[in-house]
Amino acid sequence: MQQNKPVVLFDIDYTLFNRDIFLESLFDSIGSLFKIDKKAMAQIGQTAYKETVNEFNRFKPKEFSLKVAKALGRIRGLRKIEDIAMAKYNRPESLYEETLETISEVSRIAVIGIFSKGHKQFQVNKVRKFKHLLHVDHVYMGVDKYKTLPKIIDKYKQTKLYLIDDLLDILYLAKKLKNDIVTIWVKRGIYAASQELIPGFKPDAIITNISDIVSIIKNN
Secondary structure, three states, X not given: OOOOOOEEEEOOEOOOEOHHHHHHHHHHHHHHHHOOOHHXXXXXXXXXXXXXXXXXXXXXXXXXXXXXXXXXXXXXXXXXXXXXXXXXXXXXXXXXXXHHHHHHHHOOOOEEEEEEOOOHHHHHHHOHHHHHHOOHHHEEEOOOHHHHHHHHHHHOOOOOEEEEEOOHXXXXXXXXXXOOOEEEEEOOOOOOOOOOOOOOOOOXXXXXXXXXXXXXXXXX
């Protein structure tokens, strides 16, 4: 750890990476291949995606592809669907537009890490464009965030720590474990409107664009 520098742990989905745009692109590519109506393809794709994640607790391209092929009645086209899904999986292109510049700026004043749930390799693929700016000792991918958080917080008990996430309850738990942690809620994505405020807890900052993080760190 670089001496005297704070550590900033970023979530990935809906913080750095727009999962909605990723899925839209995936569904559009499959729909275009088979000339399927965009709205119909989106419904089929969303169902297949949710079923895959619920069944395997992560996105598995081949399982997703099979569900889509069956729903479309295109089993003979399974290999083509798999090719599209694997290409999107290996090179996802859906970072928020401010992500790269923000990560670069934050890297000058803090040590950057990742704290995210999901399939580890997929999460690595999502951040490949700025992987060189991440510090391997502060990257936690594919973890059960609720189970792992106490151990991670304990690791940074002597360090100025920032936690940036779109999930309010993760920030709440972190604050309970480390009172001086700086919690930053990225209020966007599919959970933004549905999360209820937690009585007695307010994040240290609420943002809708992570570019605001630079000034928060500098002024904290």
